[in-house]
Amino acid sequence: MEKRDVDVAIIGSGTAGLVAYQRVRKVTDRVVMIEADQYGTTCARVGCMPSKLLIAAADSAHQMANASLFGVTAGQVRIDGQAVMSRVRRERDQFVEGVIRSVEKLPKEHRVLGHARFVDPHRLMVERDRTSDLEIQAERIIIATGSRSAVPKMLEEARDRLVINDNIFEWQDLPDSVAVFGPGVIGLELGQALSRLGVRVRMFGIGGAVGPIRDDAIRDYALETFNQEFPLDPDADVKHLERTGDGVAITYRHPEQGQITETFDYVLAATGRQPNVDGLDIQNAGVDLEDSGVPSFDRYTMRCGDSHIFIAGDANQLKPLLHEAADEGRIAGDNAAAYPEVRAGLRRTPLAIVFTDPQIASVGLTLDEVDEECKGCFAVGEVSFEDQGRSLIMGKNWGLLRVYARQGTGQFLGAELFAPAAEHMAHLLAWSVQRRLTVSEMLEMPFYHPVVEEGLRTALKQLNRNLSIGQEPAEGCMECGPGV
Ligand SMILES: Cc1cc2nc3c(=O)[nH]c(=O)nc-3n(C[C@H](O)[C@H](O)[C@H](O)COP(=O)(O)OP(=O)(O)OC[C@H]3O[C@@H](n4cnc5c(N)ncnc54)[C@H](O)[C@@H]3O)c2cc1C
Numbered sequence: 001m002e003k004r005d006v007d008v009a010i011i012g013s014g015t016a017g018l019v020a021y022q023r024v025r026k027v028t029d030r031v032v033m034i035e036a037d038q039y040g041t042t043c044a045r046v047g048c049m050p051s052k053l054l055i056a057a058a059d060s061a062h063q064m065a066n067a068s069l070f071g072v073t074a075g076q077v078r079i080d081g082q083a084v085m086s087r088v089r090r091e092r093d094q095f096v097e098g099v100i101r102s103v104e105k106l107p108k109e110h111r112v113l114g115h116a117r118f119v120d121p122h123r124l125m126v127e128r129d130r131t132s133d134l135e136i137q138a139e140r141i142i143i144a145t146g147s148r149s150a151v152p153k154m155l156e157e158a159r160d161r162l163v164i165n166d167n168i169f170e171w172q173d174l175p176d177s178v179a180v181f182g183p184g185v186i187g188l189e190l191g192q193a194l195s196r197l198g199v200r201v202r203m204f205g206i207g208g209a210v211g212p213i214r215d216d217a218i219r220d221y222a223l224e225t226f227n228q229e230f231p232l233d234p235d236a237d238v239k240h241l242e243r244t245g246d247g248v249a250i251t252y253r254h255p256e257q258g259q260i261t262e263t264f265d266y267v268l269a270a271t272g273r274q275p276n277v278d279g280l281d282i283q284n285a286g287v288d289l290e291d292s293g294v295p296s297f298d299r300y301t302m303r304c305g306d307s308h309i310f311i312a313g314d315a316n317q318l319k320p321l322l323h324e325a326a327d328e329g330r331i332a333g334d335n336a337a338a339y340p341e342v343r344a345g346l347r348r349t350p351l352a353i354v355f356t357d358p359q360i361a362s363v364g365l366t367l368d369e370v371d372e373e374c375k376g377c378f379a380v381g382e383v384s385f386e387d388q389g390r391s392l393i394m395g396k397n398w399g400l401l402r403v404y405a406r407q408g409t410g411q412f413l414g415a416e417l418f419a420p421a422a423e424h425m426a427h428l429l430a431w432s433v434q435r436r437l438t439v440s441e442m443l444e445m446p447f448y449h450p451v452v453e454e455g456l457r458t459a460l461k462q463l464n465r466n467l468s469i470g471q472e473p474a475e476g477c478m479e480c481g482p483g484v
């Protein structure tokens with residue numbers, strides 16, 4: 001059996017693994033990155049990028065279908081499912097090829113294809129397809145193995161009609177109907193996009209959650225809005241699911257019609273993701289494990305206990321987002337390279353964006369966290385986008401934004417948005433939280449006219465008023481011209 005001896009071994013060549021590799025490489029050449037499946041990353045291959053490509057097609061269809069609002073008609077909108085899926089794959093492949101090209105530029109001795117497992121805290125066994133197993137002795141190890149779809153047993157009854165994000169983008173055409181299980185981030189993004197592309201969609205959830213929304217006012221607004229496009233029951237009572245000749249028959253309790261059975265072409269499981277730590281023989285790594293099987297680790301150093309092992313990206317379940325995986329890869333890489341010197345790395349203000357329409361975004365602390373942090377001494381400001389100037393102009397005048405700040409100091413702490421252009425406003429808000437701005441300082445910033453950020457200003461003014469810092473905003477204030 002071949003044996004290798006390295007300073008740092010990185011398990012997984014996704015975003016976290018690749019960033020970690022770049023950092024380690026600055027310090028040592030005795031590094032190896034092990035990949036069990038394919039190069040190209042989850043983000044580019046089956047995650048962020050193909051999902052946004054599908055959403056872009058849906059946005060286009062939606063805009064055309066609604067153009068008559070502006071007195072513009074383009075005739076009957078026709079959606080060519082094959083062309084939609086073909087563009088998704090074509091552009092997706094470009095992103096994947098870009099990643100593969102950069103991996104292939106790395107020295108051959110730094111990359112190994114095979115499935116890694118712990119033999120002991122310093123030894124990994126890599127099962128390779130075409131060659132014999134490889135034993136790697138590593139002084140330090142970074143786990144960057146990502147996550148995979150967690151599919152409830154019941155959905156397996158859909159058999160060949162069960163899809164997840166790994167295979168949905170391989171569709172050659174759009175189906176007629178899809179039952180989406182899980183109105184979380186993936187379910188909402190893909191479900192709304194499919195619905196706007198003419199697919200009959202019904203969404204089933206459990207427990208009442210809608211996406212990552214934590215503020216009930218925003219959740220209720222979002223639920224009502226999504227239900228105007230496709231039926232979404234966030235706490236569905238699904239009795240039975242089975243593969244039939246026509247597709248998948250689902251028996252559930254309909255809010256008005258009682259128990260009914262509806263047949264769909266496909267079932268999309270978007271019911272959460274589980275970390276890829278179970279295939280690692282992690283019990284041999286000599287680190288403490290949480291109940292989930294994920295090693296206990298420090299979120300500032302990414303170090304598992306006081307060991308030489310670090311964990312970054314979706315594998316640690318902390319914040320399964322691309323920019324967080326990259327940050328964690330950087331911290332883990334720097335620390336594995338400098339070990340035994342281990343330093344706290346920069347963790348940024350929480351920021352999450354869901355690419356629905358309107359978009360959902362959360363920034364900083366959630367409402368519950370604000371309450372806990374301020375021991376109840378906080379205030380909330382709010383704006384509806386139904387009467388907002390720029391949103392009305394664009395025909396996108398729906399949504400709600402709520403902002404939170406601490407009583408006394410007026411420090412801005414967080415926000416939740418279901419609003420047009422939320423991806424942009426969320427960045428301004430995240431930067432304000434991270435700079436520890438007060439609401440008054442935020443209001444000193446320039447606001448152009450007419451823009452959706454004027455709506456944000458209205459919410460901030462109301463927040464300052466509720467903090468007993470600012471004045472009552474004038475009704476129908478003309479400071480920014482017509483619109484709030
Ligand atoms: C549909 C979808 C849409 C998304 N959209 C967004 C978005 O818009 N914005 C955003 O911020 N985030 C998004 N995400 C989340 C984002 O894609 C992930 O947070 C990110 O890709 C995680 O990167 P990673 O490096 O941790 O894991 P990955 O990129 O999954 O890399 C892990 C690698 O480890 C390998 N591996 C696993 N086990 C082993 C082993 N034992 N030995 C060797 N190798 C192994 C895997 O094969 C894989 O290549 C989305 C995710 C999905 C699924």
Ligand SMILES: NC(=O)c1ccc[n+]([C@@H]2O[C@H](COP(=O)([O-])OP(=O)(O)OC[C@H]3O[C@@H](n4cnc5c(N)ncnc54)[C@H](O)[C@@H]3O)[C@@H](O)[C@H]2O)c1
Pocket residue numbers: 152181182183184185186187189204205206207209210211212270271272273319320321352353354355
């Ligand atoms: N725009 C983005 O940034 C983006 C996009 C997609 C994914 N992601 C990342 O990927 C992660 C995983 O996304 P996800 O949507 O799979 O998970 P999620 O945790 O966001 O949502 C899963 C949903 O499925 C529901 N659910 C669980 N079991 C169910 C069942 N048996 N029946 C019906 N519903 C059930 C849950 O209640 C929850 O609402 C996200 O948390 C996010 O970090 C990010």
